[in-house]
Amino acid sequence: MSENIKKTVNQFVKKHHITTVNYSVLRDIAKTIGFTIIEFNAIFNDKDVETIIQNLNLDECTLRSRGFTYTDKNYRLVFINEDLNDDEKMYVLSHELGHIVCGHYTTAPVIGRDVKEEYEANEFSHYLLKNNLLRNLKIAISEHKRMAIVLASVLFVILGLVVAGLVINKEKSYYGDFYITTTGDKYHQADCIHVKNHNNIERLTREQFESEEYKPCGTCLPQG
Numbered sequence: 001m002s003e004n005i006k007k008t009v010n011q012f013v014k015k016h017h018i019t020t021v022n023y024s025v026l027r028d029i030a031k032t033i034g035f036t037i038i039e040f041n042a043i044f045n046d047k048d049v050e051t052i053i054q055n056l057n058l059d060e061c062t063l064r065s066r067g068f069t070y071t072d073k074n075y076r077l078v079f080i081n082e083d084l085n086d087d088e089k090m091y092v093l094s095h096e097l098g099h100i101v102c103g104h105y106t107t108a109p110v111i112g113r114d115v116k117e118e119y120e121a122n123e124f125s126h127y128l129l130k131n132n133l134l135r136n137l138k139i140a141i142s143e144h145k146r147m148a149i150v151l152a153s154v155l156f157v158i159l160g161l162v163v164a165g166l167v168i169n170k171e172k173s174y175y176g177d178f179y180i181t182t183t184g185d186k187y188h189q190a191d192c193i194h195v196k197n198h199n200n201i202e203r204l205t206r207e208q209f210e211s212e213e214y215k216p217c218g219t220c221l222p223q224g
């Protein structure tokens, strides 16, 4: 039983793209499924509301109920007591939506006497409102995830630029393709006998070249 109601709530949430449940969201959903919300006062009502209540013989309902639904051939109405605060209205409306979604209104215009139906409507309301916190959390997490991915991408790009910049800088800092030994003062071509197979070889930097401390080797005649 509960599993069925859970499924019904999940389908309802999906169908109406519900991300957060509050009174205003539920009002909009009630409207989209063809119901008019009427906020009533147990003691005194505007003429329009009073007329509807009288015509449909709902006097007793408005006296004893925080909210109820009325359906017949012409009307699909959800009555909510206007003295409730928004959280209470949300609770009442979620219960009424439970009745509507579970199809309780096919048998009688006003319901509230069938224990099984009340239980189902309460279950519907319970799951719809209970999941609210979880849904908000999921949304928050997925938004943070998106943010984290964006941040990570930006960092990755920056890192890439830094690395590329270093590589370019390093390449720029060399002068030609010449080599020196850590002990000598000549620079050589890569295949010169004075550097080939030596292990104290460094590549000639632009700085070293411009310092004029290194002269071209007389054997390999490097041309810069």
Ligand SMILES: [Zn+2]
Binding pocket: 095, 099, 111, 112, 117, 118, 121
């Ligand atoms: Zn009910």
Ligand SMILES: [Zn+2]
Binding pocket: 187, 188, 189, 192, 193, 194, 195, 217, 218, 219, 220, 221
């Ligand atoms: Zn040489």
